[in-house]
Amino acid sequence: MRAIIIGAGKIGYNIAETLSLEGHDVFIVERDEERKKIVDENLDVQAILGNGADSKLLESIEIEKADLLIAVTENDELNMLSCMLAGQYGVNKTVARVRNPDYDKDNKLATNPALNIDLMINPERVAANEIAKIIAIPEAVDVNYFAKGKIMMLELQIEADNPIVNKILRDIQIMHNDYHFLVAAISRKEEIIIPRGDDMILAGDRIFIIGRTDQMRSIEKGLGFTRKKVNSIMIVGGSRVAFYLAQLLEKKGLEVKIIEKDYKHCRVLATDLDEAIILNGDGSDIDLLQDEGVANADLFITLTEDDKLNVLVALMAKRLNAKKTIAQVRRSDYLPLLEAVGIDVTFSPRLLAAEAVLKFLRSQDFLSISVLEQGSAEVYEILIQERMKRLINKKLRDLKFPRGMLIVAILRDNDVIIPSGEDELLVGDRIIIFTVAELIHRVEHILRLEV
Amino acid sequence: MQIKLVLSNVGKLLILIGASMLIPLITAIIYSENCWWVFAVSAAITIGLGILLIKLFAKYAHQKLSIQDSYLLVTLTWFFAALLGMLPYLLAGTFNEITAAFFESMSGITTVGASVLDNVEAQPHGILMWRSTTQWLGGMGILVLFIAVLPGTSALQMYKAESMGPVMGKLLPKASDTARSLWLIYLLNTMLIFALYVLAGMNVFDAINHSFTTVATGGFSTRNASIAAYQNAAIEWVAILGMFMGGINYSLYFYVLHNRRVDEFKKSLEFKVYLGVIVLFTMIIYSKLLIAQDYSVFTGLRHSIFQVLTIITTTGYASCDFDQWSLLARYLLLILMMVGACSGSTTCGMKIDRHIILFQKMRYEVEKFFHPRMVSHLRLKGEPLDNTIVLRTTTFFNTYILIAAISIYLLACMDIGLMECVSGTLSCLGGVGPAMGQWGPSETYSMAPAGAKLVLSALMLLGRLEIYPVLVSCLPLLYKRVHQEKLHFED
Incomplete structure (x- = not known):
């Protein structure tokens, strides 16, 4: 397959890497010389310096032969234009990254055939949806649904006091044979193990259990997990992810507080959200966090633009007894490390x-x-x-x-x-x-x- | 303030008011009544004064009004409208005293509907028509009519100065087009209610008068006993519909007629609250009526809805003497006098949007005790509320209460009973009309001393223009410092 990727940012780079490893021919168009150089040095793809909506440039890489165009630059309008051009050259499938909520939801633009966009992707909205999924089952590190929601897979952290620690899988299955479930994998020290019946579960493992969605609550109970209800959520940083997330959580009737530094931004959030409490202040201010009851927060999420601040504040919140912490970290190379340090969940919206x-x-x-x-x-x-x-x-x-x-x-x-x-x-x-x-x-x- | 420029504009508006006197003139001629000359002379005086003002200040006429100027203009216009509007009453000898004529005229133009006329039915058709016409003019606003007819450079300022509610709502890009569509909807409403009254069995003359005073939510009637005189359930239901419609924000009609957007009704919080308040108060009063008074199930429901609507929309009709109701029901009506209907409607009073703002503000201030750094999330119609508007609204409420208190004090000095003092003040300031006790729906204000009539007239003007324009025009005269800085009497 021949794929053209416009924009070698985090998303473009990641997709290019995967597609190229899978053996496809990947062309990547990037405006910035530095970024292009990084791609050239690290990936087995062809990088071209230029504008992704420039038809001459696209013709020079034989766009008419391409099966796929993925426009993921920072610029929504440019991405949309690139897809439109791809349509003119008969490219089969197009993906555009569109972050502006005015364009991507309930909008005639999204379905306009002239734009020729098969998938509009909004990284912030994707991230918000992912966090909302985790919030529904707070004891899980990750949640996935299959078969139209009938089957569910949870990633659970095994603490030292869990009754199934140091037991072998076969015994656990026999002990709880009223429900059908399977330990599909164990994540141990950054390694994934597909276990057999005689594998043992150790403290510090993360296990992936799969079972029927309607029985999962009982399965968890059998394995020593209780499903806690999340009521109050504290978010530091009023980014777009925070906004989408707060919208989702408000609908579920949860109590949401957002701490944001910029007053003008606070006003925008306060206007667009119905019930969430918007606080104007510095999220790294311990007094503010304590006054606003970080100790009672069921969930503490850091979503500022600054990775280091997110990690720091999340760790601080953990010290101040926040029950569960989630941090947004853009540098994906850090991610495995951070969960080891004590932040419960970390994620990168671009990833x-x-x-x-x-x-x-x-x-x-x-x-x-x-x-x-x-x-x-x-x-x-x-x-x-x-x-x-x-x-x-x-x-x-x-x-x-x-x-x-x-x-x-x-x-x-x-x-x-x-x-x-x-x-x-x-x-x-x-x-x-x-x-x-x-x-x-x-x-x-x-x-x-x-x- | 550019007084001369303002006066030249007042002149133009006086011509409009003078022209409106042709309606009773024609009525009197049709019914071949002797009093037709009254209207001819009044119209001549009004138009003459108007022309005089225009001629005197002709060289200022093309300047643009500032917002303070337009506030002064709106106050002066309404004041002159009331002053010249009493000419027909004086010339026809309707009243013995001038204050009574002024009261009646002011009550008409401000669509309050409080009357000092003891025997309405004895009056000639011309006078009755004039009473209704003043209310019909005042209902949608004189300046709004003026810019609809004669759009000029200052249309926006005039529209702002007379707009009702905490924030100005413009429907079309141009203020004059907005004013025109508002008056068109107003006209359509009037015709609809007129047709329904005739169908319900009212004679044509009464139907014209009542349709004028219903859509304007004014409340003058051609009968002594108001709507109750007809003893006709159908007529009462038409009045209920008319008052309800008059209390709705006219922009909602605009969206339905112009853009076919019916869901705007569903989206409007103010409309929902309006509906909710009506249902709530009706239910309480209805249940109380069923227990305490011997109304039948349907009559009781009709009377409770009717009275709730007549007060909340500040109309002032009566389908029965609610002053005879139990204390609880009367107190509830008293509270309703301070509620008011939707902003942008033809009603007077506080307006529900203001209560929505005040309620949000209260909630925010309480929440702020727990979260000192919380950011304000006050909204109106989905848009963030500017702090200035919130402050202006709270100040409006304070001033409203302060004015009511001063009025109660002044009335008390004239040895007026407590019930009359309080209910009369709230009724006239809120633009309702009838109050309780001796000023109740089956009585009139005719026995009130002349001083009380003037106080109440002032309340009507303050209430109808929503306080600020009157204060902006009058207070600078009291403060010498402001006076020197802001008033430019020189050319």
Whole structure:
């Protein structure tokens, strides 16, 4: 496949890296010389210096042969124009990053055929949606849904006092066999392990459990987790993510406080949000945090533009007894480190956006994709079709999947099956496959071979 | 302030007022009444004075009005309208004393609807028509009519000065176009209510008068017993509809008629509160009526809705003597006098938007005790409220109460009973009309001493123009310092 990416920022870089690793021909158009140089040095792609909406430039890289154009510069209007141009050259699929909420929601622009945009992506909104998902189940580090929400996967942190610590998986399954669930993976010291029955759970692990959404609460209880209700949320930094998030949380009737330094910005937030309390002040001011009851906050989220401030304030809030902290950190290389330091969840909006774009690109083959642990594992949802002859009517044990790749759930006629080696796949099943990053190409390989 | 420029504009407006006297003139001629000359002379005097003012200050006429000028203009215009509007009453000998004629004229033009006329039915058709016409003119506003007819360079300032409610609402890019569409809707409303009154069984003359005073939420009637005289449920329902419609912000009609946006009604918080207050007060009064008075189920409901609407929309009709109701019901009506209907409607009084602002402000101040750094989230119609508007609104409320207190004190000095003092003050300041006790719906203000009539007349003007224009025009005369700095009498 031939892909053109406009803009070599964090999102563009990430997508380019992934696509190029997957073996596609990637052209990347970047305006800034420095950024272009970084791409040239690190990625096996072709970088061109220039404007992504310049038709002569696009013609010079044979845009008419491209299958895909992804416009992810900082400039909404430029991204939209690039997609429009791509339409004129007959490019199949286009993605535009559009951050301005005036353009992307309930707007005729988004669906205007002349603009020729297949996916509009708003990184801030994606981030807000992700955080809102986590807030719904606060004890989880990450939450993912499959099969139209019928199947759920939680990432849970195992503390030292958890009753399942130092037990082997087989025993845990036997102890709680009233519900069907599966420990799909264990994240231990930045490594993903696809466990077997005799693997042991240790304190400090993060486990990925998969099960029926309606039974998850009971499953968690059996594993020693209680679902706490989130009531009060404190947000530092009135960025766009904060605004989208507050909007989502207000709808759920949660109590939201936003601390923002800039008074004018506070006024805008206060006008656009209905119930949230907007406080004008410095989020790193301990007195202010204490006065506003950081100790009673069920969730403390830092969303300022400054990574270091976010980390610092989140750590401080943790010291001041905030129950759970989430920090926005743009430099994605820090992410694994920070969760080790004690911040419960860290995320990078741009990384999330890149993931969302990749999900969209692959969605022809897959019903859905979730990226876990900053890309060290992925979960695919696949519909079994008649052409996949090698998979159908065979016992899973006989499929000989490599270790690191596992079918964790099957949805058959609205029934969720947590499969064992004896189960078989039928046409029409939706299957959920868990795989570590190194085996991602194998999944596609297996699917393609069957054609 | 450029007094001469203002006076030249007042002159133009006087011609408009003089022209409106042709309506009763024609009425008198149709009914071949002897009093037709009264209107001819009054019109001549008014128009003559107008022309005189225009001629005298002709060289200032093309200058642009500042906002203070337009405040002075609006105050002077309304004052002159009341002053010259009493000419027909004086010439026809309707009243013995001048203060009574002034009171009646002021009450008409400000659409208050308080009357000193004991026997309305004995009056010639011309005089009755003049009473209704003054209310109809005052309902949508004289200056608004003026800029609708004669748009000039100062249209925006005039529109601002007379606009009702805490913030000015303009529907079209040009103030004069806005004024024109407002008057058009007003005219359509009048015709609708007229048709409904006729269908409900009113004779044509009464229907014209009542449609004028209903859409203007004025409250003058051609019958002594007001709407109650007809003893006709259908007529009362038409009046209920008319008053309800008069209390709605006219911009909502505009959106429906012009842009076909019916959902604006659903979006408007003020409209929802208006509806809510009406339902709440009606329910309480209705249940109280069912227990304490022997009304039938339907009559009771009709009377409670009617009275709630007549007070909240500051109309002042009566479908029964609510002064005979139980104390609770009367107190509730008294409270309603301070509520008022939607801003941008034809009603007087506090206006619901102001209460919405005040309520938000109160909530914000309480929350601020717990969160000292909290940022204000006060909003009106989805837009952030400027601190100036909030302050102006709280000051408006304070001033409203202060003026009421001064009036109660002045009336008390004239040995007027407590009930009359309080209800009369709130009623006239709020633009309602009938009060309680001796000034109740089945009585008139005719027994009030001359001084009281003047005090109440002043309240009507203050209430109708929403206090600030009158204060801006009058206070500088009291303060010498302001007087020297701001007043430019020299050319």
